[in-house]
Amino acid sequence: VGNVSKAPGEFELIARLTAKLRQSDRTILGPGDDCAILKPSPGSQLVTIDSMVEDVHFKLGWGTPEGLGARALTVNLSDIAAMGVVPTACVINLAIRPGLGARFFDRLYKGLADAATAAGVDIVGGNVTSAGALAITIALIGETRQSALRRDAARCGDEIFVTGTLGDAAIGWRILAGELKARGLSRKFLIDRFQQPIARLVAGQRLARIDPAPAAIDISDGLLQDLGHVLKRSGAGAEIDSDAIPLSSAYLEVAGANIEFALSGGEDYELLFCLRPGRSETALTRRLGVPVKRIGQIVRGSGVTLIPKGGKASVKASRFAGWDQLRTRGA
Amino acid sequence: VGNVSKAPGEFELIARLTAKLRQSDRTILGPGDDCAILKPSPGSQLVTIDSMVEDVHFKLGWGTPEGLGARALTVNLSDIAAMGVVPTACVINLAIRPGLGARFFDRLYKGLADAATAAGVDIVGGNVTSAGALAITIALIGETRQSALRRDAARCGDEIFVTGTLGDAAIGWRILAGELKARGLSRKFLIDRFQQPIARLVAGQRLARIDPAPAAIDISDGLLQDLGHVLKRSGAGAEIDSDAIPLSSAYLEVAGANIEFALSGGEDYELLFCLRPGRSETALTRRLGVPVKRIGQIVRGSGVTLIPKGGKASVKASRFAGWDQLRTRGA
Numbered sequence: 001v002g003n004v005s006k007a008p009g010e011f012e013l014i015a016r017l018t019a020k021l022r023q024s025d026r027t028i029l030g031p032g033d034d035c036a037i038l039k040p041s042p043g044s045q046l047v048t049i050d051s052m053v054e055d056v057h058f059k060l061g062w063g064t065p066e067g068l069g070a071r072a073l074t075v076n077l078s079d080i081a082a083m084g085v086v087p088t089a090c091v092i093n094l095a096i097r098p099g100l101g102a103r104f105f106d107r108l109y110k111g112l113a114d115a116a117t118a119a120g121v122d123i124v125g126g127n128v129t130s131a132g133a134l135a136i137t138i139a140l141i142g143e144t145r146q147s148a149l150r151r152d153a154a155r156c157g158d159e160i161f162v163t164g165t166l167g168d169a170a171i172g173w174r175i176l177a178g179e180l181k182a183r184g185l186s187r188k189f190l191i192d193r194f195q196q197p198i199a200r201l202v203a204g205q206r207l208a209r210i211d212p213a214p215a216a217i218d219i220s221d222g223l224l225q226d227l228g229h230v231l232k233r234s235g236a237g238a239e240i241d242s243d244a245i246p247l248s249s250a251y252l253e254v255a256g257a258n259i260e261f262a263l264s265g266g267e268d269y270e271l272l273f274c275l276r277p278g279r280s281e282t283a284l285t286r287r288l289g290v291p292v293k294r295i296g297q298i299v300r301g302s303g304v305t306l307i308p309k310g311g312k313a314s315v316k317a318s319r320f321a322g323w324d325q326l327r328t329r330g331a
Numbered sequence: 332v333g334n335v336s337k338a339p340g341e342f343e344l345i346a347r348l349t350a351k352l353r354q355s356d357r358t359i360l361g362p363g364d365d366c367a368i369l370k371p372s373p374g375s376q377l378v379t380i381d382s383m384v385e386d387v388h389f390k391l392g393w394g395t396p397e398g399l400g401a402r403a404l405t406v407n408l409s410d411i412a413a414m415g416v417v418p419t420a421c422v423i424n425l426a427i428r429p430g431l432g433a434r435f436f437d438r439l440y441k442g443l444a445d446a447a448t449a450a451g452v453d454i455v456g457g458n459v460t461s462a463g464a465l466a467i468t469i470a471l472i473g474e475t476r477q478s479a480l481r482r483d484a485a486r487c488g489d490e491i492f493v494t495g496t497l498g499d500a501a502i503g504w505r506i507l508a509g510e511l512k513a514r515g516l517s518r519k520f521l522i523d524r525f526q527q528p529i530a531r532l533v534a535g536q537r538l539a540r541i542d543p544a545p546a547a548i549d550i551s552d553g554l555l556q557d558l559g560h561v562l563k564r565s566g567a568g569a570e571i572d573s574d575a576i577p578l579s580s581a582y583l584e585v586a587g588a589n590i591e592f593a594l595s596g597g598e599d600y601e602l603l604f605c606l607r608p609g610r611s612e613t614a615l616t617r618r619l620g621v622p623v624k625r626i627g628q629i630v631r632g633s634g635v636t637l638i639p640k641g642g643k644a645s646v647k648a649s650r651f652a653g654w655d656q657l658r659t660r661g662a
Contacts, residue, residue, distance in 0.1 A: 005501075005552040005597025028375060032564065033482050034413040034549060035377040035473065044359060045376070046366040047455060049422040049470055053462045079365040091380040093468050124378060131384045132464050137424050139380055139470030142366060151364050170336075217365060221336040233363065266336025 007130065014094075014128040016102065017109045023122040026088060036124035038089055038141075046142035048079040054097075054134040062176050063195045065104050069111025070196070072136040075220070077119050077199035078269040082218035084208025085144035087201065089122045092138050095131035108136075119201060149208055149216035149273065154234035158215070158274035158298040161281070163200055163290045165248040166223055168193035170265020171255060186250035193248075197269040203288040207273055216273040222264040224304055227272060234274075237301035243309035246293040263306075274298055338461065345425075345459040347433065348440045354453040357419060367455035369420055369472075377473035379410040385428075385465040393507050394526045396435050400442025401527070403467040406551070408450055408530035409600040413549035415539025416475035418532065420453045423469050426462035439467075450532060480539055480547035480604065485565035489546070489605035489629040492612070494531055494621045496579040497554055499524035501596020502586060517581035524579075528600040534619040538604055547604040553595040555635055558603060565605075568632035574640035577624040594637075605629055 018031035029037040052058060052072050060068075073090070080087040092112065096105070116123050121140070172194030174180040175187060182190055200218070207214055215234060219226045223245070231238055245262050255261055275284075277297075284292040296307075349362035360368040383389060383403045391399075404421070411418040423443065427436070447454050452471070503525030505511040506518060513521055531549070538545055546565060548557045554576070562569055576593050586592055606615075608628075615623040627638075 005556070008556075011556075029479075029481065034410040035379040035416075035479070037414075037479055038376040038378065040372060040374055041376065042371055044371055045369040045472075047369065047420065047422050047470070047472065048366040049424045049456055049458050049468070051424045051426060051458060051460045051468065053426060053460055055463075056461050082365040083368075085366075089378065091378050091470055093380045093382045093470075095382060095384060095466065125380055127380050127382065129382045129384055130387050131466065132386075133462065135426065135462065135466070137380070137382065137468045139378070139422055139424075141376075141378065141472075148360075148366070148368055150360065225336070225339075225342075 010128045010130065013096070013102065013105060014126050017105055018126045021113060021123050023124060027122045027124050030122070031125050036089070036091065038124065041143050043143045043145040044148070046080060046083055046085050046144065046148065047139065048076060049137065049139040050076045050079065051135055051137040065107035066111035067195055069108040070115040072138060073112050073115040074197050074199050074269065076138045076140040077201060078197070078218040078220060080140055080142040081199045081201045081204035082149060082216050082271060083142065084149040084204040084216065085142040086205065087119055087121045087140055087142045089124045090116065090138050090140040091125035092123060092136065093127045093129065095129050095133070095135035097132055097134055100134065119199070144208070146208055147213035149204065149213055151215060151217050151230045152233035153213060154215035154230050154236055154274040154298045156236055156298055156300055157277060159277050159294055160227070160238060160240070160272065160274050160296045160298060161284060161292050161294050162219065162246060162270055162272050163203055163288065163292055164268070164270040165246045165251065166219065166268050166270060167251050167255070167262030167265050168248050169197065169267035170261040171251060173267065180254060182250065182254045186253050189248065189250045190254065194267055197267065199269060200271045200290060203271055203290045206288050210275065214273045214275050216271055219268045219270045219272055221266040223272070224263050227304055230272065230274065231302060231304070237299045237303050237305070238296055239299050239305045239307055240296035241309065242306045244293060244295045246291070341459045341461065344427070344433065344436060345457050348436055349457045352444060352454050354455060358453045358455050361453070361455050362457050367422065369455065372474050374474045374476040375479070377411060377414055377416050377475065377479065378470065379407060380468065380470040381407045381410065382466055382468040396438035397442035397445070398526055400439040401446040403469060404443050404446040405528050405530050405600065407469045407471040408532060409528070409549040409551060411471055411473040412530045412532045412535035413480060413547050413602060414473065415480040415535040415547065416473040417536065418450055418452045418471055418473045420455045421447065421469050421471040422456035423454060423467065424458045424460065426460050426464070426466035428463055428465055431465065450530070475539070477539055478544035480535065480544055482546060482548050482561045483564035484544060485546035485561050485567055485605040485629045487567055487629055487631055488608060490608050490610070490625055491558070491569060491571070491603065491605050491627045491629060492615060492623050492625050493550065493577060493601055493603045494534055494619065494623055495599070495601040496577045496582065497550065497599050497601060498582050498586070498593030498596045499579050500528065500598035501592040502582060504598065511585060513581065513585045517584050520579065520581045521585065525598055528598065530600060531602045531621060534602055534621045537619050541606065545604045545606050547602055550599045550601045550603055552597040554603070555594050558635055561603065561605065562633060562635070568630045568634050568636070569627055570630050570636045570638055571627035572640065573637045575624060575626045577622070
């Protein structure tokens with residue numbers, strides 16, 4: 001343990017990193033004081049916090065510092081997207097370790113700043129602290145004047161939809177970790193899906209205009225895990241048509257008919273949402289501006305039942321919820 | 332690198348820790364969804380983030396888990412206190428490591444929750460992530476309808492005041508680290524000053540009612556360092572009467588006339604503020620509800636000049652700003 005206070009080098013670094021940041025006129029006072037000051041907000045405020053830790057959530061060699069910064073913010077933006085609201089401001093805590101120079105942090109912050117600008121988010125505060133490993137922890141604030149999309153809003157009979165394709169990021173991660181192989185465009189697609197996720201902000205905001213407000217969640221920890229959160233909070237169960245789960249052609253090329261990555265692999269950051277019956281995939285795809293697939297329905301009871309195409313032979317999803325098992329493949 | 336998604340154990344832990352939390356009616360939706368939802372706020376919003384890392388900012392053996400939790404929140408509350416506003420809500424990211432059981436985290440969260448309740452703060456969101464060391468990162472939100480106390484508001488001629496006594500926490504920390512010795516009540520007082528800091532919330536809020544709003548900062552990194560931030564942001568210098576710096580009797584007992592701990596030791600969490608001339612220590616002490624001492628004045632130029640009692644022989648404070656030097660005494 002050194003002196004518990006901040007080292008001069010930490011002050012210089014955070015001053016350097018935050019000096020170039022620009023804020024919108026929503027921000028009265030940006031980085032550099034004890035707190036940032038934001039204008040009063042007419043809407044409800046939403047708050048979330050998430051963290052990415054070196055050698056737990058990423059390895060430095062896997063991508064660029066800019067990409068890491070962008071991904072750290074995107075992961076947080078996805079939580080805002082899942083509530084269907086508008087992200088406005090964030091504060092960033094950087095745990096730094098020896099061996100990473102000023103140039104690395106400049107590039108990391110460039111990725112953070114560019115992602116923030118693209119999402120209309122002001123970076124209003126930063127903090128740097130020493131640690132044994134690099135970690136980026138972001139608290140993000142959002143705002144809405146309408147109903148947010150909550151996990152507890154699913155009702156029996158609701159149809160369950162997801163955006164995009166599932167499982168790509170989990171395969172991309174395994175390619176980077178050397179556990180799976182892929183070539184050419186498929187390899188690039190799958191790795192990009194892990195390293196450059198997209199927060200479905202616009203789709204979420206458009207979903208929030210539907211009345212009643214749909215239940216929704218972002219798929220950050222795998223379909224079964226995240227659907228499970230919706231079911232638990234809503235006091236319901238779900239039947240999933242396992243053949244309806246949207247898989248990319250690159251996924252099929254690498255994993256074939258094995259849907260385990262789509263069921264239990266995380267980091268997709270697609271949205272799952274539940275709607276009263278009667279809306280078509282086509283209409284929703286047009287409305288949300290992103291491909292939408294119907295994968296099942298909310299039913300009485302609890303937990304997820306997987307139903308293969310045409311078949312009656314359903315399988316309780318706990319059989320597939322093999323996160324720990326998948327996990328032990330890693331280091 | 333394991334699976335990058337959240338482990339089921341992490342979900343269970345955060346669900347367990349946040350289940351018992353109670354929020355005020357300002358909070359529409361607490362922990363358990365993608366974001367928390369707070370009611371619209373009529374005042375300006377203030378945001379800050381800070382982090383405490385094991386073996387950098389604390390050692391587990393030094394105190395109780397409850398005390399650690401309380402201290403983690405207090406350190407953040409102090410940033411809100413320094414702006415003179417009312418803290419309202421926080422989100423907490425817990426980086427956990429192997430070897431710490433559920434009972435430890437229950438106790439840590441009890442400390443966090445009790446400190447939050449005492450300060451009128453809702454814990455509205457929590458996140459748990461695996462890491463190599465325990466770290467508690469808190470983003471705290473505050474609110475005000477009046478002017479906040481900013482670092483950039485100091486003007487030439489302002490008198491500089493501090494609350495409480497300085498340097499106690501730095502000595503307490505060195506006692507815990509085995510670098511300094513003290514006995515009996517002095518030992519307990521100094522260690523408590525490090526481990527149980529007080530955020531000067533009421534004093535800060537009362538200061539914010541003075542017109543014009545004083546410049547202020549909390550002394551978390553030592554008098555010289557933090558005064559330096561005020562001077563830099565305000566474009567001014569300061570003369571400090573080194574004999575006026577308030578020292579506790581326990582400080583004097585351990586360190587005698589050596590004011591280095593008061594100048595450069597951190598973790599005091601007292602307030603430093605600057606007022607147009609003419610207010611007495613007595614009147615301010617009564618007004619703020621905490622002992623207030625005048626230690627110098629804002630002058631043209633930059634940096635801090637230390638002036639010994641009655642003497643003309645001033646010393647440029649860089650001579651004392653020996654943070655790194657003190658730091659190397661540690662591990």
